[in-house]
Amino acid sequence: MSTPPVILLLSGSLRNSSSNESVLRTAQAVAxxxxxxxxxxxxxxxPHFNPxxxxxxxxxxxxELRAAIGAAAAVLICTPEYAGTLPGSFKNLLDxxxxxxxxxxxxxAWVNAAAAGRGRGAEATLRTVLGRRGHRGVGLCERPGGPGDGRTGRGDHRRRGARRAPRGARTAAGTPLRGSSRERRPPFRTGCA
Structure with missing residues (x-):
């Protein structure tokens, strides 16, 4: 029997019981x-990064961090945005x-747990930092009403050249994207840095 692929879940929040960690625990529960x-x-x-x-x-x-990343087949990030960018502690992790x-x-890939219209600074910073690290691509999952949602009328997903996953798309883990109602089914926007 083959070893199952590992998806490493990284929370960018230091807060106990943060919404970001809750999102990742939910991903863990439904994997x-x-x-x-x-x-x-x-x-x-x-420790603080020092070359x-x-x-x-x-x-x-x-x-331990590097070993966990090395052993993973993929990484899923959920991080808050502080002062228009990544939290310093999470940027330190990436450093x-x-x-x-x-x-x-x-x-x-990362999932945005922020309120609608928030998190763009963290998204841009993640895209920049990870792009310089040579990852194979970045996907952003947002819930309805978030930046890039076609229903907001802003058309962010079209301006950035991203495209939505087709109906019936599957997650990286191979499970169908589904929800109990349309409002719960998050639209997906993917793109490469």
Whole structure:
């Protein structure tokens, strides 16, 4: 029997019981049996990034992070936006990936748990940082009324050159995108950095 693929779940929030962690725990709960999900402990344990410390032996939390990324088939991120960008602690986590190659060529996606119209700064920063790390593509999942939702009238998904997943599309884990009602079924926008 083959080993199930691992999807590493990274929360950008330090807050206990944050909505971002709740979204990732929900993804964990609904993941199909043939996929294993691992929720990373988060950025709180990581030391401040210093290139001088990015040598062997790595600080233990950094070595654990890189090993978790390396063992994963894909990464799913859910992070808040603070002051128009990523939280400093999550940017620090991403900075620790610079000295390694674990995240390069790795499929990375994120889900936006922010209120409608929020989270664009974090999205832009993620796209920039991950694009420089050589990941294979970024997908953004938003709920109805969020930026890029065709029903908002803003047409963000068309301006950015992104396209929506077709009806009947499946997640990276192979499960159908579905919800109990149209309002619960999130529209998906994908694109590459």
């Amino acid at each position: 199909p049996a043939h996929v294993r999900t691992v929720l990373h402990a988060g950025p709180a344990a990581l 001088d410390d990015d040598t062997d032996p790595l600080p233990a939390p950094v070595a 620790w990936t610079v000295g390694g190659t674990e995240i390069c060529d790795k499929p990375v």
